[in-house]
Amino acid sequence: MIIASNVSKQFGKLKALDDVSTTCNKGECIALIGPNGSGKTTFIKSILGMVVPDSGFITFKDKNILHHWKYREQIGYMPQIGRYPDNMTIGQVLDMMKDIRSENPALDEDLIKAFSLNNLLNKRMRTLSGGTRQKVSAALAFLFNPAVLILDEPTAGLDPVASEQLKEKIIAEKEKGKLVLITSHVLSELDELVTRIIYMQDGKLLFHKSIEALRQDTGEDKLSKAIAKVMTK
Amino acid sequence: MTDILRNRIVLVYTLFLLAASLSVFSLEDNSSKGLLSLLNIILIVVPLVSIIFSTIYVYNSAEFIELLVSQPLKRKTIWLSLFTGLSASLLVAFFIGAGIPVLIYQATMIGFTMIAVGSLLSIIFVAIAMLATVKTRDKAKGIGAAIMLWLYFSLLFDGLVLFLLFQFADYPMEKPMIAISALNPIDLSRILILLQLDVSAMMGYTGAVFKDFFGTYTGIGFSFATLILWIALPVWYSTRKFNTKDL
Numbered sequence: 358m359i360i361a362s363n364v365s366k367q368f369g370k371l372k373a374l375d376d377v378s379t380t381c382n383k384g385e386c387i388a389l390i391g392p393n394g395s396g397k398t399t400f401i402k403s404i405l406g407m408v409v410p411d412s413g414f415i416t417f418k419d420k421n422i423l424h425h426w427k428y429r430e431q432i433g434y435m436p437q438i439g440r441y442p443d444n445m446t447i448g449q450v451l452d453m454m455k456d457i458r459s460e461n462p463a464l465d466e467d468l469i470k471a472f473s474l475n476n477l478l479n480k481r482m483r484t485l486s487g488g489t490r491q492k493v494s495a496a497l498a499f500l501f502n503p504a505v506l507i508l509d510e511p512t513a514g515l516d517p518v519a520s521e522q523l524k525e526k527i528i529a530e531k532e533k534g535k536l537v538l539i540t541s542h543v544l545s546e547l548d549e550l551v552t553r554i555i556y557m558q559d560g561k562l563l564f565h566k567s568i569e570a571l572r573q574d575t576g577e578d579k580l581s582k583a584i585a586k587v588m589t590k
Numbered sequence: 591m592t593d594i595l596r597n598r599i600v601l602v603y604t605l606f607l608l609a610a611s612l613s614v615f616s617l618e619d620n621s622s623k624g625l626l627s628l629l630n631i632i633l634i635v636v637p638l639v640s641i642i643f644s645t646i647y648v649y650n651s652a653e654f655i656e657l658l659v660s661q662p663l664k665r666k667t668i669w670l671s672l673f674t675g676l677s678a679s680l681l682v683a684f685f686i687g688a689g690i691p692v693l694i695y696q697a698t699m700i701g702f703t704m705i706a707v708g709s710l711l712s713i714i715f716v717a718i719a720m721l722a723t724v725k726t727r728d729k730a731k732g733i734g735a736a737i738m739l740w741l742y743f744s745l746l747f748d749g750l751v752l753f754l755l756f757q758f759a760d761y762p763m764e765k766p767m768i769a770i771s772a773l774n775p776i777d778l779s780r781i782l783i784l785l786q787l788d789v790s791a792m793m794g795y796t797g798a799v800f801k802d803f804f805g806t807y808t809g810i811g812f813s814f815a816t817l818i819l820w821i822a823l824p825v826w827y828s829t830r831k832f833n834t835k836d837l
Contacts, residue, residue: 366836368836405659405660406659407659407660407836409834426663426664427662429662430662436653436656436657438653440651440652440654441657442654454661457663458661458662494657
């Protein structure tokens with residue numbers, strides 16, 4: 358579904374992405390793992406067209422995404438830090454997003470219900486806590502039933518109940534045959550979610566394996582231990 | 591874009607303009623004198639508030655702009671609606687703050703020119719602010735650049751012009767001065783209104799040349815066209831930059 362070929366991106370002297378090539382198919386739940394500053398977020402942003410690669414290209418459903426924007430209808434994105442205009446209420450933000458993506462009538466309001474955001478519709482964004490903002494971002498990402506979900510540190514700042522609800526939702530969407538891309542540092546909670554692992558370091562993609570293959574290679578059952586083994590190698 | 595209108599700073603700005611213009615008009619017995627005092631306030635405050643407010647607003651909504659870019663929207667649409675939202679709300683503030691008092695006390699050709707010029711100045715400095723924000727990533731640097739730009743247009747530029755005039759005092763500088771004044775929207779607006787106020791005699795011989803040029807309809811047309819160009823060029827250029835910017 359998403360194919361990246363030899364994508365490179367440089368910020369000044371820093372090589373954020375160095376010749377990254379990979380393929381992501383539907384029905385997969387892929388974890389992007391790597392130390393801080395390894396280029397995970399840059400990679401996500403280049404899929405979303407927010408960062409334009411210096412060389413290489415990315416295709417979405419066999420179409421080059423360069424200078425196109427329509428394809429983003431099929432992507433739900435949850436940013437690492439969600440900030441919204443201070444003086445808008447949650448209801449207004451939701452309405453605005455619905456307005457932007459009006460072509461998709463089938464709304465998926467499961468998360469809005471799960472997080473009981475309906476009771477907070479008149480709250481101003483400025484007054485919200487970081488966790489509630491994350492809930493709004495998550496609800497927005499799932500709201501339009503996109504074929505691809507891109508979640509950047511989804512559970513950071515969420516309370517245990519909410520992150521459990523979010524995880525259930527992610528599993529449910531994966532079962533429906535959607536592609537889910539997650540970055541996270543909390544490896545223990547990825548265990549039950551992901552089917553494949555992409556490991557990045559210093560802008561390079563070191564490997565892209567299924568989780569079973571990784572378990573076999575390292576001889577560890579837990580993802581966190583397996584990754585630790587890879588990192589220290 | 592109700593967000594911007596609700597913003598406290600815009601509210602304070604409106605009230606300040608309102609208070610300033612009302613007090614100026616009630617202090618002076620002659621309302622055209624009042625207009626002159628108001629002119630100076632407008633020429634300093636309107637650009638300052640427009641440029642600083644827009645810069646800070648764009649930087650503060652950086653993450654939200656990122657989110658919008660990840661939605662199925664053209665970048666051009668996002669940038670232009672941001673521009674429209676900012677300039678519309680500053681226009682409303684200016685109109686309530688300064689436009690209505692001017693219309694009450696001085697509903698003449700001069701008053702209308704002043705409102706038109708003030709509105710254009712608001713939009714021009716929103717456009718310049720957006721150019722500054724698209725050029726610099728760093729918030730502190732961007733706001734610094736915005737302040738420098740304002741300082742340049744309202745103070746430094748005049749100093750430079752004065753310097754040039756002294757250096758070339760032996761040459762006939764009147765005609766080139768017209769061209770130079772087009773390089774600064776604030777100067778251009780000032781000349782436009784001063785000439786309408788018939789105080790151009792105070793500007794000496796240069797004033798007479800200005801009067802010859804800016805007093806005519808072609809002159810007024812030229813200056814409004816220049817002011818609009820001052821909006822169009824930054825907006826066009828910043829949109830182009832934003833289209834290829836990494837967020």
